[in-house]
Amino acid sequence: MDVQPLRPGSPGPRQGPRRRDRRGRGRRWDLIPPHLPGYRTRRERFDDLVADAGAALTERFPRRLAHLQVLVEEVPPADPAPWEEVSVLLGRVIPPSREHPARVIVYRRPLQTRCATELELETLVRQVLSEQIGSLLSIPPEDVDPEAWAG
DSSP states (O other): OOOOOOOTTSOOSOOOOOOSOOSSOOOSSOSSOTTSGGGSOHHHHHHHHHHHHHHHHHHHSTTTTTTOEEEEESSOOSSOOTTSOSSOOSEEEEOOOSSSOOEEEEEHHHHHHTOSSHHHHHHHHHHHHHHHHHHHHTSOHHHHOHHHHOO
16 A cells, blocks of 8 residues: 655645444445445456456467456556557557567557447457467467357
8 A cells, every 4th residue: 555645734634424334343345235236347358358268268279368468557558669550458468578578568448448338348358369369379360269250
């Protein structure tokens, strides 16, 4: 936990209204029970969606993608690489080196803003992953995940 020291002359911690935690026990129950849809955040659902899609593709190519890391970031960096387009990135692949294995990065916010439903989001995530893995393996994305491109 990062603790920032107070600067001289700045006011101390804000004394707001007293919370319900009177005796230091914290909340006594979850605000939303686990069986309701609002229990998990959009970020957690998206992370699980990407992990499931990445695991399915890793099972499809077990030897070639044994050390692949699939990462999720909020937004792409503001400065694209010279060989990348200036448009908004949906994903990026970083080839393997001596220091780290191959990485595929999926950007959550650009993908979620382009989709209206969960089914569209799942399809788009699978397409982005298949494009990035296809460029890593030098094969067409339709051969990486044919179901994502059908229809």
